[in-house]
Amino acid sequence: MSECCSGTQQTTIKEAPPLVPASIDPSAYIQKAEAGLSQLSLIVDTIHCPSCIRLIEGNLHKLPGIETARVNLSTKRLFVVWDETLTSATSIVKTLDDLDFPPTPFNPELISNAGEKEDKALLRAVGVAGFATANVMLLSVAVWSGTNDMGPATRDLMHWVSALIALPTVAYSGQPFFRSAIAALKTRSLNMDVPISLAVLLAVGMSVFETLQSADNAYFDASVMLLFFLLIGRYLDRRMRSRAQSAAQNLLSLRAIAATVVNDDGTRLSLPVESIEPGMKVAISVGEKIPVDGTVVLGASEIDTSLITGETLPQVAQIGDAVFAGTLNLTSPFEVMVTARDDKTLLAEIVGLMETAEQGRAKYVQLADRAAKIYAPAVHLLSALTFVAWWALGDGGWHLAMMNAVAVLIITCPCALGLAVPTVQVVASGLLLKKGVLVKSADGLERLADADAVVFDKTGTLTEGKPELFNRSEIRDGDLELAASLALSSNHPLAKALVKAVGHDIKALPDIHEEPGQGLESYIDGQRIRIGNKYWCGIKKEDESISNEPVSELWLTKSVGIPVRFTFRDKLRPDAMSAINLAKEYLSSVELLSGDRSSAVKMVAQELTLSNWKAEANPKDKINRLEELTSENKKALMVGDGLNDAPALATAFVSASPATAADISQTTADFIFQGNRLKPIIEAIGIARKAKILIFQNFGLAILYNTIAVPLAMAGLVTPLFAAIAMSSSSIIVTLNALRLRLSEKDT
Amino acid sequence: MTALAILIPIALFLGLVGLAAFLWSLRTGQYDDLEGAAYRAVFDEDDEDMSEVTKEKGKKL
Numbered sequence: 122m123s124e125c126c127s128g129t130q131q132t133t134i135k136e137a138p139p140l141v142p143a144s145i146d147p148s149a150y151i152q153k154a155e156a157g158l159s160q161l162s163l164i165v166d167t168i169h170c171p172s173c174i175r176l177i178e179g180n181l182h183k184l185p186g187i188e189t190a191r192v193n194l195s196t197k198r199l200f201v202v203w204d205e206t207l208t209s210a211t212s213i214v215k216t217l218d219d220l221d222f223p224p225t226p227f228n229p230e231l232i233s234n235a236g237e238k239e240d241k242a243l244l245r246a247v248g249v250a251g252f253a254t255a256n257v258m259l260l261s262v263a264v265w266s267g268t269n270d271m272g273p274a275t276r277d278l279m280h281w282v283s284a285l286i287a288l289p290t291v292a293y294s295g296q297p298f299f300r301s302a303i304a305a306l307k308t309r310s311l312n313m314d315v316p317i318s319l320a321v322l323l324a325v326g327m328s329v330f331e332t333l334q335s336a337d338n339a340y341f342d343a344s345v346m347l348l349f350f351l352l353i354g355r356y357l358d359r360r361m362r363s364r365a366q367s368a369a370q371n372l373l374s375l376r377a378i379a380a381t382v383v384n385d386d387g388t389r390l391s392l393p394v395e396s397i398e399p400g401m402k403v404a405i406s407v408g409e410k411i412p413v414d415g416t417v418v419l420g421a422s423e424i425d426t427s428l429i430t431g432e433t434l435p436q437v438a439q440i441g442d443a444v445f446a447g448t449l450n451l452t453s454p455f456e457v458m459v460t461a462r463d464d465k466t467l468l469a470e471i472v473g474l475m476e477t478a479e480q481g482r483a484k485y486v487q488l489a490d491r492a493a494k495i496y497a498p499a500v501h502l503l504s505a506l507t508f509v510a511w512w513a514l515g516d517g518g519w520h521l522a523m524m525n526a527v528a529v530l531i532i533t534c535p536c537a538l539g540l541a542v543p544t545v546q547v548v549a550s551g552l553l554l555k556k557g558v559l560v561k562s563a564d565g566l567e568r569l570a571d572a573d574a575v576v577f578d579k580t581g582t583l584t585e586g587k588p589e590l591f592n593r594s595e596i597r598d599g600d601l602e603l604a605a606s607l608a609l610s611s612n613h614p615l616a617k618a619l620v621k622a623v624g625h626d627i628k629a630l631p632d633i634h635e636e637p638g639q640g641l642e643s644y645i646d647g648q649r650i651r652i653g654n655k656y657w658c659g660i661k662k663e664d665e666s667i668s669n670e671p672v673s674e675l676w677l678t679k680s681v682g683i684p685v686r687f688t689f690r691d692k693l694r695p696d697a698m699s700a701i702n703l704a705k706e707y708l709s710s711v712e713l714l715s716g717d718r719s720s721a722v723k724m725v726a727q728e729l730t731l732s733n734w735k736a737e738a739n740p741k742d743k744i745n746r747l748e749e750l751t752s753e754n755k756k757a758l759m760v761g762d763g764l765n766d767a768p769a770l771a772t773a774f775v776s777a778s779p780a781t782a783a784d785i786s787q788t789t790a791d792f793i794f795q796g797n798r799l800k801p802i803i804e805a806i807g808i809a810r811k812a813k814i815l816i817f818q819n820f821g822l823a824i825l826y827n828t829i830a831v832p833l834a835m836a837g838l839v840t841p842l843f844a845a846i847a848m849s850s851s852s853i854i855v856t857l858n859a860l861r862l863r864l865s866e867k868d869t
Numbered sequence: 870m871t872a873l874a875i876l877i878p879i880a881l882f883l884g885l886v887g888l889a890a891f892l893w894s895l896r897t898g899q900y901d902d903l904e905g906a907a908y909r910a911v912f913d914e915d916d917e918d919m920s921e922v923t924k925e926k927g928k929k930l
Contacts, residue, residue: 171905193905195903195904248891256880256884259880278877286881
């Protein structure tokens with residue numbers, strides 16, 4: 122477990138030791154704190170339970186010079202302030218590694234703080250509105266209960282104190298709504314915030330007017346309560362989204378580790394990836410994710426490009442070959458010259474395709490906005506009608522007409538409507554988070570509920586993207602152990618699969634030599650032992666007629682004896698079958714669309730009983746297929762992980778990526794699912810559908826409420842007391858209805 | 870009714886104290902980690918033997 126870089130005090134010059142896949146040098150991310158101390162922010166994504174807090178903070182505090190070590194369990198981040206003259210940054214990382222909490226440094230300024238600030242501003246607005254609601258209500262209750270025996274002077278006092286509280290509150294807490302309403306009006310459209318702002322402002326304005334005339338009724342309580350309830354809804358909505366955002370940012374930061382730049386004089390320097398410029402030379406150690414796009418200038422190695430191409434087997438990179446950020450160096454260290462992203466790279470092509478795809482995507486109108494489009498004009502019309510009718514027919518003059526018109530605006534209660542969508546979505550996202558599914562886009566759940574087809578990528582989505590020994594039964598234990606003891610020192614996926622197949626501890630052979638792209642070699646008692654591809658092991662092509670089988674293979678040869686053949690195949694995710702079955706139950710069409718070889722795709726399709734599959738599809742083919750589905754009026758869910766899937770993810774009606782996916786895919790996808798299970802993302806369809814039903818039920822409840830309350834308000838029968846009760850009870854009913862989603866998921 | 874002249878300011882003052890406390894807790898970052906805070910309350914102050922905790926964790930994994 123003590124497999125980390127440190128022990129050394131060096132921070133700027135670092136020779137990456139071999140066999141250290143998790144080595145991290147955080148020196149590029151250290152920032153100066155007050156009083157000569159240093160600070161470092163780390164993501165520790167294996168934090169999962171309360172005892173982790175204790176373990177990490179307790180052990181870090183044992184190091185000399187640690188001032189603060191604070192774990193945030195919600196965001197899985199760790200913040201350390203310490204004295205660098207007493208403890209090096211690497212020994213902090215080493216301590217965490219030893220505890221099995223490998224950290225990833227990140228720059229807190231780059232991870233957007235704007236969202237966090239808005240969160241806090243919204244929470245402050247909720248706090249102020251809450252305070253005001255409680256206090257104004259205190260005074261209002263006194264007025265209502267004292268209708269008969271309270272003198273006009275006292276009542277006026279109560280109203281004036283209420284105004285004193287309500288006016289600043291509306292000015293402060295109402296801002297989120299006013300701003301959004303103004304923005305909508307500027308584009309000559311209506312959203313839910315227009316009637317809300319109007320109701321709040323008119324209610325306060327009218328109340329001040331009434332108070333000046335020392336009238337009986339004022340609506341100060343209604344206006345601040347309206348703000349309070351709606352702000353809660355808005356805060357929940359935001360919090361759900363920022364939670365998913367911070368989790369997504371963690372995932373992305375896990376890639377952006379520092380790059381080791383090689384200067385002209387041969388010295389090495391660890392720099393954050395953001396400050397790498399084209400033309401720099403970067404050293405890539407074994408097991409490292411390649412941080413930049415570049416051309417190999419020194420050395421040769423094998424590279425796991427499964428994220429880019431969907432291909433499971435490693436590819437050889439030699440001098441002059443292009444390598445892409447996000448791929449993994451497997452066998453030996455090499456150096457690359459950083460290239461600018463010119464138009465010819467694969468990445469540039471993918472980005473181009475994505476841009477076109479995103480432009481072509483029809484803009485989805487959220488349910489809440491669609492409701493607002495009907496609701497807002499209807500409310501304004503009713504209110505105007507009330508005013509005109511009372512003015513023309515009643516004998517109370519324009520004053521009474523105005524009172525009743527405002528009562529209609531208040532009583533139509535945007536509360537229930539404003540809470541209808543966010544409450545359900547918060548509950549649904551919470552359920553999905555427990556299953557390891559992050560909802561990234563605001564309207565993702567609504568679109569997922571409408572999906573009726575699914576398109577899966579193969580490598581890394583249906584499969585784990587890791588090979589597994591296939592012909593274990595044909596191989597003698599001795600051979601397997603020998604091969605595994607040789608393979609132990611290699612990072613090659615096939616070698617790793619061999620070691621895994623043994624299942625118990627094995628000893629590594631001494632003096633192992635690894636030839637990139639070929640295999641491994643060692644000597645026991647003067648006898649040469651090799652594992653690797655068939656050329657490396659001296660097997661002639663004609664020897665076997667099975668080379669067309671869709672499997673990867675390794676050979677083991679000794680100086681004497683028959684060569685042994687190991688075959689491997691990409692392992693399906695453990696729940697791939699049940700996920701496909703569930704998908705068939707929910708959706709009308711399930712298909713497989715892969716960039717991999719036809720034979721490999723066919724095998725997976727057969728195993729999963731999928732009749733609808735297509736292989737060797739390039740990013741463009743994938744887009745075409747999805748557009749075809751759209752033209753057939755199907756709303757497709759695309760599930761994929763590779764860079765080659767990114768344009769397809771952007772084209773699809775709704776999209777999902779595993780947490781292991783390429784950066785660009787994760788950024789594009791509406792959902793991200795963690796862990797090695799596939800089923801949760803399909804189960805999410807069920808939850809999204811239930812959520813949609815509940816949202817419609819909530820709309821129904823709001824309409825039902827309005828059909829009772831609006832006629833009363835138009836008839837002029839509504840008092841402030843009635844408004845207060847109606848408003849809070851309808852909000853509570855809508856919230857309780859949303860919580861039913863939790864109950865219905867408990868049984869499953 | 871003179872009681873009101875005292876009671877209303879008292880009510881408002883108490884409400885404002887609550888609001889100030891809320892804003893202070895928000896500014897000092899006490900709402901940043903709602904999940905972690907729930908558990909910190911049950912931790913003992915004195916430093917327990919961490920190696921034991923490590924073992925327990927090993928078993929779980």
